[in-house]
Amino acid sequence: MSPAGNGGDAALAIELRGISKAFGPVQANRDISIQVRRGTIHGIIGENGAGKSTLMSILYGFYRADAGEILIGGRRVEIPDSQAAIRAGIGMVFQHFKLVENFTVLENVVLGAEDGRLLKPSLAKARRLLKQLADDYEMDVDPEAVIEDLGVGQQQRVEILKALYREADILILDEPTGVLTPAEADHLFRILRGLRDEGKTIILITHKLREIMEITDTVSVMRRGEMTATVRTAETSPEELAELMVGRKVLLRVDKAPATPRDVVLEVRNLRVVDEQKVERLRGIDLTIRRGEILGIAGVSGNGQSELLEVLGGYANGTGTIRMNGREIDLTGSASNARTRRARGIAHVPEDRQREGLVMDYSAWENVAFGYHSDPRFSSGLFMDHAAMRADCDDKMHRFDVRPPDPTLAAKNFSGGNQQKIVLAREIERNPDLLMIGQPTRGVDIGAIEFIHEQIVALRDQGKAILLVSVELDEIMALSDRIAVMFDGRIMGERLPDETDQRELGLLMAGMAGEAA
Amino acid sequence: MNDALPKWADIALIPLLNLTLALIVSGLVVLFIGEDPFEVLSLLVEGAVGSADGWSYTLYYATNFIFTGLGVAVAFHARLFNIGGEGQAMLGGLGVALALLYVPWPHWSLALLAAVAGAALFGAAWAAIPAWLQARRGSHIVITTIMFNFIASALMVYLLSRVLLVPGAGGSPETARFAAEANLPGIGDLYALLGWGCVERPIASVCRAPLNIAFLLALLASVGVWALLWRTRLGYEIRAFGHSEPAALYAGISPTRIIMMAMLISGGLCGLMAINAVMGEAERLVIDPVQGAGFVGIAVALMGRSHPIGICLAALLFGMLYQGGGYVEFDIPAISREMILVIQALVILFTGALDNMVRVPMEALFLTRRRPEPALPLTATRSDGDPKDRQVEP
Ligand SMILES: Nc1ncnc2c1ncn2[C@@H]1O[C@H](COP(=O)(O)OP(=O)(O)OP(=O)(O)O)[C@@H](O)[C@H]1O
Ligand SMILES: [Mg+2]
Numbered sequence: 001m002s003p004a005g006n007g008g009d010a011a012l013a014i015e016l017r018g019i020s021k022a023f024g025p026v027q028a029n030r031d032i033s034i035q036v037r038r039g040t041i042h043g044i045i046g047e048n049g050a051g052k053s054t055l056m057s058i059l060y061g062f063y064r065a066d067a068g069e070i071l072i073g074g075r076r077v078e079i080p081d082s083q084a085a086i087r088a089g090i091g092m093v094f095q096h097f098k099l100v101e102n103f104t105v106l107e108n109v110v111l112g113a114e115d116g117r118l119l120k121p122s123l124a125k126a127r128r129l130l131k132q133l134a135d136d137y138e139m140d141v142d143p144e145a146v147i148e149d150l151g152v153g154q155q156q157r158v159e160i161l162k163a164l165y166r167e168a169d170i171l172i173l174d175e176p177t178g179v180l181t182p183a184e185a186d187h188l189f190r191i192l193r194g195l196r197d198e199g200k201t202i203i204l205i206t207h208k209l210r211e212i213m214e215i216t217d218t219v220s221v222m223r224r225g226e227m228t229a230t231v232r233t234a235e236t237s238p239e240e241l242a243e244l245m246v247g248r249k250v251l252l253r254v255d256k257a258p259a260t261p262r263d264v265v266l267e268v269r270n271l272r273v274v275d276e277q278k279v280e281r282l283r284g285i286d287l288t289i290r291r292g293e294i295l296g297i298a299g300v301s302g303n304g305q306s307e308l309l310e311v312l313g314g315y316a317n318g319t320g321t322i323r324m325n326g327r328e329i330d331l332t333g334s335a336s337n338a339r340t341r342r343a344r345g346i347a348h349v350p351e352d353r354q355r356e357g358l359v360m361d362y363s364a365w366e367n368v369a370f371g372y373h374s375d376p377r378f379s380s381g382l383f384m385d386h387a388a389m390r391a392d393c394d395d396k397m398h399r400f401d402v403r404p405p406d407p408t409l410a411a412k413n414f415s416g417g418n419q420q421k422i423v424l425a426r427e428i429e430r431n432p433d434l435l436m437i438g439q440p441t442r443g444v445d446i447g448a449i450e451f452i453h454e455q456i457v458a459l460r461d462q463g464k465a466i467l468l469v470s471v472e473l474d475e476i477m478a479l480s481d482r483i484a485v486m487f488d489g490r491i492m493g494e495r496l497p498d499e500t501d502q503r504e505l506g507l508l509m510a511g512m513a514g515e516a517a
Numbered sequence: 518m519n520d521a522l523p524k525w526a527d528i529a530l531i532p533l534l535n536l537t538l539a540l541i542v543s544g545l546v547v548l549f550i551g552e553d554p555f556e557v558l559s560l561l562v563e564g565a566v567g568s569a570d571g572w573s574y575t576l577y578y579a580t581n582f583i584f585t586g587l588g589v590a591v592a593f594h595a596r597l598f599n600i601g602g603e604g605q606a607m608l609g610g611l612g613v614a615l616a617l618l619y620v621p622w623p624h625w626s627l628a629l630l631a632a633v634a635g636a637a638l639f640g641a642a643w644a645a646i647p648a649w650l651q652a653r654r655g656s657h658i659v660i661t662t663i664m665f666n667f668i669a670s671a672l673m674v675y676l677l678s679r680v681l682l683v684p685g686a687g688g689s690p691e692t693a694r695f696a697a698e699a700n701l702p703g704i705g706d707l708y709a710l711l712g713w714g715c716v717e718r719p720i721a722s723v724c725r726a727p728l729n730i731a732f733l734l735a736l737l738a739s740v741g742v743w744a745l746l747w748r749t750r751l752g753y754e755i756r757a758f759g760h761s762e763p764a765a766l767y768a769g770i771s772p773t774r775i776i777m778m779a780m781l782i783s784g785g786l787c788g789l790m791a792i793n794a795v796m797g798e799a800e801r802l803v804i805d806p807v808q809g810a811g812f813v814g815i816a817v818a819l820m821g822r823s824h825p826i827g828i829c830l831a832a833l834l835f836g837m838l839y840q841g842g843g844y845v846e847f848d849i850p851a852i853s854r855e856m857i858l859v860i861q862a863l864v865i866l867f868t869g870a871l872d873n874m875v876r877v878p879m880e881a882l883f884l885t886r887r888r889p890e891p892a893l894p895l896t897a898t899r900s901d902g903d904p905k906d907r908q909v910e911p
Pocket of ligand 1: 023024028046047048050051052053055404413414415416417418445
């Protein structure tokens with residue numbers, strides 16, 4: 001018994017006892033108990049919808065648990081809102097940053113934590129503190145820079161600085177590397193190690209077992225709302241963790257036969273895109289994809305991949321030639337839109353499912369028709385056929401194992417992986433000639449990754465052409481039959497997966513041209 | 518909207534709480550000028566719904582607000598803020614006048630069809646220009662629709678004082694009366710038909726009340742708007758666009774088309790208000806036939822959560838405030854016209870702008886009240902070979 005009372009152990013930064021939380025019929029957390037030791041990095045893994053984000057939201061005061069108690073530093077606390085969480089020394093870095101875009105770094109850091117009415121002294125203090133923190137943890141960000149001018153990696157550092165400025169002892173990061181380049185992720189991990197060595201406690205949620213193995217001390221596994229295991233990282237392996245998470249053996253690599261490419265489906269010649277600021281985003285792209293093959297586009301995000309998908313998808317303007325099954329596609333004029341592209345046999349799983357792929361406020365059944373809502377299957381005359389849409393959704397949800405299989409639930413209430421399954425189900429089941437997929441497994445758990453990868457390969461084997469865009473090199477290497485590397489709006493070269501390695505691709509991705517491809 | 522609240526709470530409970538708050542504050546204001554708030558409230562209710570003629574005036578006003586409220590709501594669903602209901606309704610009035618002044622319609626039903634076409638067409642046309650400027654030039658619709666209100670009223674003054682002015686109308690700028698064949702059946706005609714007598718009272722008689730068949734048209738329009746938004750493909754696209762423009766683009770929904778269609782429908786509905794006010798009541802076009810209903814429509818749409826049922830209820834409430842307010846003014850001289858405006862403004866303030874003040878605590882309440890239920894789709898298949906659970910002391 002510690003003097004703090006309640007039977008808490010002061011060596012534990014966080015202890016949760018019997019936390020439960022339900023959203024209507026969905027039990028997101030069930031009787032969860034977990035102990036996080038001070039000065040450690042504690043990983044939490046689990047399938048999509050396992051309840052990880054919900055648990056952290058409870059810890060950060062966004063939701064109130066239906067039952068259970070929270071102990072911080074051995075002392076029982078109530079966390080009704082995030083101010084209380086901050087007072088308890090908890091800081092959170094969200095996947096979608098909560099920064100004021102047109103404020104400077106410094107202003108964002110002090111926002112809401114100003115001392116007194118005058119901003120000046122607190123700004124001066126913050127500048128000093130920021131400088132010191134930046135030196136200590138190698139977090140070089142310019143305090144005077146405006147947020148919207150910073151890259152995602154730097155914005156994330158600002159979020160961390162914000163938490164540290166509020167004297168957080170406990171830092172929660174929910175899928176922090178989803179939007180980072182590999183180099184940025186490495187940098188983040190160096191920062192996190194430094195913080196741990198200072199005695200801070202870090203909770204890291206991620207779907208990438210590689211990261212868990214690399215940086216955590218302890219890892220807890222959640223399944224269907226319950227905490228099923230907590231193990232020392234040094235004593236486990238990715239295979240074992242995967243099995244703990246999904247409840248069965250998971251294939252961590254893709255099983256696929258060699259491709260048998262046939263006739264050309266998509267041919268792109270000299271495709272150029274100039275954005276609104278008159279910056280050239282695509283500088284003459286040439287691509288060919290054949291029936292029965294997967295062309296993977298590797299590259300650090302922001303090098304024109306999004307623009308490529310948008311132009312092909314029919315909702316950005318470009319110049320050049322695109323041929324689909326030998327027939328040229330009109331790139332200008334009113335007939336050039338996403339609907340006509342779909343009619344030509346192009347299906348598209350967009351990179352950002354929450355912004356583009358789904359209407360987050362629409363129910364699942366409304367989303368399953370999205371983009372195809374003019375189909376005679378879903379609408380007759382002026383009216384939509386709701387019964388047909390619901391039936392179709394029900395069907396797809398079962399075939400793609402969407403959880404919970406409730407067509408009336410709004411898209412925003414599904415976990416990330418299940419949202420992705422809804423989009424995939426919609427696009428794959430259209431039986432397109434060409435499927436474009438952007439970041440198919442971003443934020444998706446390994447069980448679902450396996451499933452999604454199987455679907456992509458199966459589609460290829462049915463003789464479809466597949467254009468895969470991913471910032472995950474592992475994924476590109478595992479799935480692609482040919483790899484094209486993009487840098488600064490150009491294709492730097494094409495490689496066969498067996499004849500290249502991560503190092504060579506990495507160089508191409510950094511703009512260092514290899515031998516002419 | 519938010520899922521933290523059940524639908525009934527969102528649509529009924531919260532507006533009622535807002536309204537109660539507004540009434541409490543209004544009561545304090547009344548108290549402050551030395552009158553009895555309960556007396557004012559009971560007079561207000563009595564004036565609005567305490568008699569047949571009160572009801573018929575209330576419903577007449579409500580009809581105006583249903584049309585403009587629906588109009589604003591359709592635009593809202595496409596995330597467009599149509600402040601131009603006022604001007605669109607004025608132009609609707611012009612459309613009605615042109616349809617009725619120059620053609621000798623043999624029967625009111627034909628006249629009504631023509632007037633509906635004229636009102637909707639002119640209202641829509643007036644909304645079309647700001648819509649086009651928004652869709653093509655990115656000029657903000659809030660600004661342009663406000664400007665179009667001013668242009669509309671200047672245009673009305675010009676037309677009524679120079680072009681459509683009837684000679685010998687005693688100097689007031691208005692058109693000639695519409696032909697008697699074009700008069701819409703009103704509540705008085707209904708009473709006559711049923712053989713009921715009219716109680717004559719000093720200020721009003723139900724047989725002279727302006728309530729007319731346009732009220733039914735408004736209810737019909739509500740059903741139409743519901744079907745449009747939640748049953749048609751266009752409605753699906755309008756709502757999708759309103760929720761997320763990038764998603765709409767991805768789905769091949771043309772923003773230009775949605776902005777134009779939503780605004781045309783919005784303007785058309787606002788224009789239809791003139792059926793009630795111009796054709797039904799004034800029976801000629803006067804200088805300001807709209808009387809602020811375009812702006813009240815914004816409050817009505819906000820309070821009604823842009824849903825036709827909510828809009829009808831909110832329109833009824835504002836109809837009561839209008840009619841009951843006039844009644845109070847008549848009975849208690851200390852409660853002036855301005856005082857009534859203050860009360861209306863408080864209702865708008867609490868139901869619109871201060872909505873979150875009530876909503877946030879209610880959401881918290883509902884969230885903590887919600888308990889796990891037995892049906893658990895997530896855990897339904899739990900027994901499929903769990904790995905043995907392990908717990909290692911950290
Ligand atoms: N506000 C909400 N309303 C209804 N259901 C919700 C809500 N938030 C979460 N859920 C449900 O609770 C469950 C747990 O969701 P949570 O977001 O915690 O999962 P997660 O483990 O973070 O998943 P992911 O890895 O995909 O981020 C899911 O089934 C989800 O659909
Ligand atoms: Mg999550």
